[in-house]
Every structure is written in structure tokens, then in C-alpha cells.
Amino acid sequence: MNYDSKIEAHAGGHESFDATGNPLVDDAHDRASRRWIWIVAVVVLALVVAVWFFVHGGTDESAAGKDAAQVPVVSVVVPGRSIVAGEISATGSLAARRSMPVGSVGEGGEVREIRVEAGDWVQQGQVLAVIDRSVQTQAAASQSAQVAVAAADARIAQSNLDRGLKLVDRGFISKADIDRLTATRDAAVARVDVARATLGQLRAQNARLNIVAPAAGLVLERNVEMGQVVSGGSGVLFRLAKGGEMELLANLSEDDLAALSVGVEAKVTPVGSGRTFIGQVWQLSPIIDTTTRQGTARIALKFDPALRPGGFASAVIESGAVVAPMLPESAIQSDAKGAFVYVVDTAGKVHRRPVKTGLVTGNGIIVTSGLAGNEKIVLRAGGFLNDGDKVKTRLVAAAN
Template sequence: MKDTRPMPNCTSDSPPNAKPGPRFSRSTWALAGLSGACALVAGAVLLSGASRAADESKAHTPRPALTVSTAQPQRSSVPLRLAANGSVAAWQEASIGAESNGLRLTRVLVNVGDRVAAGQLLATFSDASVQADLAQVRANLLEAQAQAAEAVANAERARSLQATGALSQQQIEQFTTAGQTAQARVAAAQAGVEVQQLRLAHTRVLAPDSGVISARAATVGAVVGSGSELFRMLRRGRLEWRAEVTASELRRVQPGTKVSVSTADGSTVEGSVRMVAPTVDPLTRNALVYVDLPAHAHLRAGMFARGAFALGESDALTVPQEALVLRDGFAYVFVLDAGQRVQQRKVQTGRRAADRVEVLAGLDAQASVAVRGAGFLNDGDLVRVATAQDVRQSAPAAPANLSPRAAK
């Protein structure tokens, strides 16, 4: 059966039921779609090119290597100090020896480290033989005194008979001489008694002055000879620092100069110069400066110590110690230029005062130097200078477990 339905108009560009209007061909619609697609592609290409150009611009812009804080050198008063090395020694030492010969030590009453007073008993020797000798010489003294009394009386009687002529002049002189001889024997006997009394006193060893016993050689039961050292004592417990100062610097040190002495264990003692040696060692060309030290628990005779003489103050150009960078044995600072780049400058340093260091040469007083972060810089690095807000943010925060009052 044949289909009699009307066929659609294939030449029309509009749908069959569309209202009458302008007619467009298929090629027109395709061209319009292609134009829109080209416009979209062109826009995308333009956007991509602009983004790529921005990325390239950012890539070629140099980035700072580090954020640093800066400071300018300052003129400040820095103490003048002369450093020296030396040894701690006793102000004076006393050697206490035996003054008796061939006696046995019976008691030793002190030991090393004991503080003694002048006249204090330190040791005793056996005095039995000395007591016997003393008794003998005392008996001899009594005998001599009796003989002297008789001889003096005879001489007096002989002189009384001189006018009568009963005795010749020779006899009278003999009696007078005998009386004088007897008196001399009394004096000799008296001297013998004093010698034995002195020997008896020497059996007691006494401290010649107050001080501290630094060495002991006395042993109970030992028989020592006269002059043998029994003890060694630091007189009055006083110590001094004997500093070695070069001949060129010696004129700057005067008696009364204040000195700060640092011992090996880190203790610091303040002293003053008592005397400057009148001679210089011909081998080392150094002179000794004697510094009186106060009593201190950590000071010992024989210790090595460093010290510094306070010679006043002077004006100096200083920078923060954090700005100094030590490399290859030299000191450097990094100076910022107008383009925020740093230049490495070699400087010569001098004295130190708290957290500042004196710069003797190599730095202009108007320069701006990197402080925080200087140790990580290299010559020519681009840096960013920290603002006040950056400094506040980098400050350490208070611990969370503290109260607000404690955090302040």
C-alpha cells in the first residue's frame, strides 16, 4: 500500500512545524558554530599567554636569600684592659724547722690545712736529757757562786791589810785576781744554765706567725737534726697573683691599679697591684707584677690564673657581637647597599664590652650591617630587612602553662 503522507521539505533549514521566518542554510549554521569555537580558542590562547608571561616575570625576579635585621655602628665608651697570665703564690712563706739536735719528736699537733695563730704549739720533742743537763749546770752554778763568794771575801780582807804591811803587794793582787776569776766562773755557769734553758724551750715548736700550714714533714718518733724543716706555713693566709707583663706595657701598670683575676675553675677575684718588679727577665723580657688578692675559697697557691688590669675607658666604634662572622680565622661583617644586597667586609676587632665588639678598621661609621642571620650570608646575597612586626613575631612566646602574670 503506498504511503500518501507528505514528505518533509528537506531543503528547509527550519523544523517542519516552525513558524514562518527567515530561512538559513546548513552552511550558514556551521560557519557560525566554527566562528564561536575559534573565538573561544583564541581567548584561551590569550589567557594562557598572559599567565605564562606573568610566571616568567616572577621567575626572573630575584628572591631574597634571607630576612635579616640591621644595625649601625655606635660610638660607645669601652673599658681599657690589659690582659696577662700568671700564677697564684703565697705572699710570704715561713719554714718552721727543728732547733734542737738529736731529740725525738713526741707530739705533732697540727696538719696540712690547719690555720694557726702566732705562738701556737705545733710539736714537742722529748726533753728528758735536756732537763738532766739543766740540773747539772744549775749545780755547777751554785758551786761557782760559793767559790766566788769565798774568793771575793779573801780579796776584801787582803786589801784591808794592805796598810799594815802584813801582806805583800803581790799576795794582795793574787787574792784580788782569784776573786775576779771566781766571779767569771759564776758568769760562765750562769750562761750554761741559760743555754740549757734555751734547749729546753726549743723542745717546743711554736708558730712564728699566724697563717695556714701548707706542708708537714714532722713525724712522731723521728729523731731530726738541727735545722731540719718540720712545717711550712703561708703567712697570714695571704695570697698574691704574680702576673707577667711585657716590658712595653709595664709603664701602664701602677701600684693601686685594680685587677680582675679569673681562676681555672671560673671564679673571679678582684685585687689591686701592690708592687711592680724593678727588673725585667732578660730571657722572656717580661716583668712580674705583684697583685694582692683577698681571701677566697677557690684560690690555691700554685694555681695558674688569667687576669686583666683596669686602665680606664676610651671611646670606640662598636657593633653587636652577633654581626661578626668568623671565617678562615678572620672577622667579617656584611654591609647592606641600596639594592638590599650585602657586601662582605673584613674588619679588625679589638676590645669587647658586654655584647658589643670594638671595630678598629675596615668599617665605615655610617654603614648598615646585618645582625641577625649574618652567619648564613654570602657576599652578594639579596636580603630582606626585617620590620618591627617581624621582630615581634620572632620573639619567643610565653609557655602555655604559665599564668598571664607569670608570662609577663
């Protein structure tokens, strides 16, 4: 009965069983399962390989990109050689070109009147101060009377001589008497001359009592007051600038002084005036100060109220044309060793090169030595570079 039921179950469910009653596994189904396992394994292996290549290949590319990004891009300029009008900048103080100290040249006396003040313009011979001359006037008057007395004595002596000459021929007087009369007349005439000379001296002394201007010019100082007693030892009472001419005493280094010559033009700007005056170098110092290592260039200037002696001023002096490379200030670095620039070679590396700078203009700084003008010079960011660094360049037009 059990056997029959197993046969019926097999007929109804279409399932195969072995002799013990266990179900049999289908071979085709087993092969299909194994095939799917291999397919999944291959796919997983392909994914692993792809991820490995992606990871390692991407790292190399990113490293290369990172290295490329670390190379800085700098602006460079090829300066060439420029023709620049040479200029030398200097500073100094203003002074009178010809300062004239004026004092008392006569006997002196009490100051009764002062007719000028500092800043006034005076003419040659103009009275600056009047000195009391009451005593001197009386002395001159007395001497004038002495001249009259001496002249009267001379006339009497001449008359006596004339009468004696008429009587000598008649024998009334001797020749010795004539000689005595002649000597008396000559002495009287000489006394007249002495009296007149003394009178002239007194009048000249009186004329010199007043303080007068020796030449036309500008009064710079007044050092005398009313009632003051002055004499030849009283010092400077007035100080004049002859013709009102001024000058700038410009302090220059030895090199700058050697580059100048008398007659070159200079532009002078006094501090606080905001104006520029044109002058000329009229004298160069023949000596150099041993302490400051500087000399003086004297720049003549015409009279102008804005030019005040003792004031401070700056000057720009022409010194001839210069042909040399010119760089912006940002391209020139400096340290304890001096000024230098960074030059980019054909391989894109920067190299430090020492230079010597000269004239500073509105367009840049002249490089007097160290460059030929055809080099690529780092324009900016030189302070962040080191000798031998690799850079990328961007050319910038040179300044004119």
C-alpha cells in the same frame, strides 16, 4: 509528460532548476557563509595573538619576580660607639700570699707531741710540736751548778783581795801579792760570766727545741708524726699562710699585663665554690715566660675557708673604660685570615671588612679596630654571604 511533471514539482516545492534540470544555488546564502568564515578566522587569530602575549609577557614578569625573590633580606645594625668598663678575664691557681715554711731550728730530737693540724689557726709563738728535751734539761741543770761554783770561787777571791789590801799598809804583804790576789779575783769573776753565758745558751737551745709558729696564720701543711726524730736538716715540718692571706696567680698575655696597674680591683671565683671574692692586684710579674708568652698578676685576697691553695679560679680584672663599637657575637665571622664583618654599602651590596676584637661583655664584643661605628653591619646569616652579594636590609636597634 515529463516536462509537465517537472513544472508541477517546481510549482509545489518552490525550487529553481537550470535547463538541464539541476537546482540553482542562492547567491545571498553563499555570501553569508563566506562572511562567517572570515569572522571565525579573525577570532581565532585574535586568540592566538592574545595567547602569545600572555605567554611571553607572563614569563618576563615571573622572571623579574624570581630575581627579586632571590635577593636575601638580612638584619643589619649600626653599632655606634659605646663606653664600656674595661675588663680582663684570666685564670690561675690559688696560693698563700706569704707562705711560711717551719722546721726544726735547734738540736732536734724525738717528737713527743703535735698540737696542731692542717687547717688550724695559730698565733705567733704558739707551740706546734713538742720535742723531747730530757737530756738537754739535765745539761742545763749541770751548767746552772757550774755557775754557782764559779760564783763561790769569785766570792773567795774577792775576800782574799780585801784582806790583802788591809795588810799591805802594815807591811805584812807586798804589792806583788796584791796584784796576784787581784788577778785571781778577776779570773774568778770571769769564770762566773762564762758559766752564766753557757747556761743561757743551753736554755736558749732548749727553748728552740719545740716547733713554734713564727707568726699568726693558717696551718696549710703538717709533715711530721709522733716519734719522728727531727733536726735542722729535716726540712719543712709545717707550712703556714701568714695572716691567712691568699692570692690568685693569674696568667695574662703581654698585652693584658701591660694594660694593668697595681691596686686595681679584681673579682675572683674559685671553681666549685659559686662565690665571688673581691681582691686587688698587688704585684705584676716583671718578666714574661719565653715559652708561654705570659706573665703573672698576683691578686691579694683576704682569708676565707673557701679559698684553698692549689685550687683553680677565674678572675675578672678592671682595666679602665673603653670607647669603641660593640657588636653581637653573631655579627663577627672568622676564618684563616682572622675576624671580619660584612658591611652593606649604599648600593645594597655586602663587603668583607677585617676587624680586631677586644673585650667580651654580656652585651657583645668590643671591636677595637676596623670600624668607625656608623656602618651597616650584617647582624646574622653572614656565613651564607659572599663579598659583593646584593641584599635587602632590615635595621635592628643596636645593643646598649
